[in-house]
Amino acid sequence: MSGPYVIRGSVALPESELSWRFSRSSGPGGQHVNTSDSQVELRFDLARTDALPPVWKERALERLGERLRDGVLTVRASEHRSQWRNRETAAVRMASLLAEATAPPRPERKKKRVPRGVVERRLRNKKRRGEVKRGRRGQGWD
Template sequence: MLPVSPSIVLPESELVVRFLRADGPGGQHVNRTESAVELRFDVLHSPSLPEDVRARLLARRDRRLTDEGVLVIQARRFRDQGRNREDARERLVEIVRGALVAPKKRVATKPTRASKQRRLDGKQQRAKLKQNRSRSWSPE
């Protein structure tokens, strides 16, 4: 069981863990051990996730999310397989926790009179600068 929040717990049966050979430092040992971890979690078909959390996770533009709705996390930060497995699990929890909170709705506001005036003043100043450039320039 992987606790995400008091109401959401992801069972181990929904997590698919695969081990692969990691690149990077480690000498000859790195060529023989599969210390990198690939954790897969099917967001689209998971019965553990509430519908609103699932929708927010699938709506994210995340390159770790496949077209089939599977979240793929690769952990190869450490040389130890166990630490990489824990790292992948922690990252999955953080991603799901990020989707728990609904984003605030933006309240439409109008620009103030002063901000409109500042914008127009800036445009006039820029226009004058460009006008002065064209008068002083000569091809010689």
């Protein structure tokens, strides 16, 4: 692999906690396809890891709840023909998933009053549009 996959800041995916599984990719191929296990399945036990700060771990468990099975996050990659490139893809995808899941929540949006000018402009345009449509009714065109 090409090195540690940074989740955010100084926190990276710990190589010791990743488990890899390889299998044959589905779909058409050539003579090479029946002999190589190029599909990659990367598993990371999110529930038992100590690599993430507790707050991040809690957030990730909550946000990735539907994707987890027994607290384990699984990512598959089979886009490339080489196992090595699929390993890279799976690791990068895992790191980005965890980065998104551990991101701090957005600050709440503050409600702001709509300026009076905006309201008046909207009503003026509505009035003008109604007059245009009223003029199209065709009264007295016989």
